[in-house]
Amino acid sequence: MREMTLGKSGLRVSAVGFGGIPIQRISENEAATVIRTAIDLGVTFFDTAAGYTDSESKIGKAIAGRRDGLVLATKSGSGTREGAQAEIERSLRQMKTDVIDLFQFHGISDMAKWEQITGPGGAMEAVLEAQRKGDVAHVGFTSHSLDTALELVEEEIFETVQFPFNLVTSEPADELIPKARERALGFIAMKPLCGGQYDDAVLAFKFLNGFSDVVPIPGIEKVEEIEQIVAVVASGAVLEGAEKERAEKIAADLGKLFCRRCDYCEPCPHGVPIQTAMNLHGLCKRLPPASIAGWVAGKLSEEGTKCTECGECEEKCPYDLPIIETVKASVEKAKAIMADWEARS
Ligand code: SF4
Ligand code: SF4
Structure with missing residues (x-):
């Protein structure tokens, strides 16, 4: 498996990570099988969140005895000191680890949220305290809003940015990825399969192979999914010829339908979610x-x-x-x- 460095964090991770959302749908034993298969295939980067119900505890159980060499990333969406502190402590317990290798502020959708996080009594106080104690090693953020992410990559505290990036929502390649690179932030691509909108892992990961310093974290539920993805990523093959044309057609067709979850349309005055x-x-x-x-x-x-x-x-x-x-x-x-x-x- 190829490896890469996550920007100035210095964390070395496999060229593809493991997204922890879909294991909520399967049993603890099934999750353990798929997670251990991923490790056997050379996957060393696991990304989850306090908000993904039992995902952290399933990962914690599955990696028992195999923690060394893995990079564990989790997130808290709390804006307050108390909330973030409670979630960090819970994440450590659930994942049965002494340290969260990468803590991410989950889903900073606008600068008002960032002001809450960094204001008095905000979540940043808990994260800095956790870093001082050694409970958190590195700090990043996740967002769906391009404007917000472009502002946040300027913040000195951040070592990584996690943002949707795939062959349909490829806008980050224009400005966000170059800016993250310039600021030495590691770039983590969420939704590499377009949030489940298409299933062609070969096209999806050949597209992402074209960005050698971007680490995608596909949500994995089945052994065969991670086997197929690892094969494409390990090959390093990129889109060419007829496949490139097919990918461009998919991007053009789905791009007219795919929601980037940026929230610019919200709120609906009539309360429609x-x-x-x-x-x-x-x-x-x-x-x-x-x-x-x-x-x-x-x-x-x-x-x-x-x-x-x-x-x-x-x-x-x-x-x-x-x-x-x-x-x-x-x-x-x-x-x-x-x-x-x-x-x-
Ligand atoms: S529908 Fe709303 S959340 Fe989705 S891309 Fe458009 S503005 Fe963003
Ligand atoms: S009422 Fe319907 S059309 Fe109007 S903002 Fe809400 S979702 Fe959009």
Whole structure:
């Protein structure tokens, strides 16, 4: 397996990491099998979050006795000192580790959130304290907002940035990746398979192989997924000829539909959970059915019906996505999911 250095953190990681969202959907034993297979294949970088229900504890159990040489990254979305401190302590316990190699502020969507984090009583106080104590080694952030990420990469504290990057949402290649490189931040690509919008791992990872200092973290649920991905990444092959043309066509077609989760369209004046509606397909692929029924489809099937088709959101979306049409289709899908869930429970 190829390796790379995550910017000024100096952390050495495999050229592909392991994203910890989908293991929420499988049993502890199944998760252990897929995680240990990844380690056997040379994957050394594991990324999870305090907010991914039992993902941290599944990783902690699976790596028992094999912690050496692995880089564990997790996140907290809390803006407060108390909240972040509690989540860091919980992450250490869940992952059965003495140190979080990379702590990331989870989903900083705007500068108001950053001001909360760095203000009095904010989460930064807890993170700096954890660094002093040796509980956290390195610090990064994750975001879906390009404008916010471009500002945050200027902050001295950060050693890594995690942002969606794949052959459909390739905008970070223009400014964010070069800026991260210039500032010596490691770049971690979330959603390398476009958040579950397409399944062609060969095209997806040949595209990413073209960026030798970017480490993708695909969400993994099955042994065969990690085997296929590792084979493509280890080969170092990049897109060429007919494959390149096919990838460009996919990018052009899906780019007109793919939500970047940047939140520029929010909030809806009528309370429609726009981003959930735009991402229902991918969420259904990655989250456990109970979570989908509990807070995704349940909420959407009720609040999504409040759309008046005013068009305010479409005016604000920088990618000109057909939000109204997608909300309508997702509400119907959410209602069907709920009917099916209720029939089964
Ligand atoms: S079109 Fe619908 S979802 Fe968009 S802002 Fe108006 S009410 Fe909200
Ligand atoms: S619909 Fe458009 S503006 Fe809204 S989160 Fe998605 S990409 Fe961003």
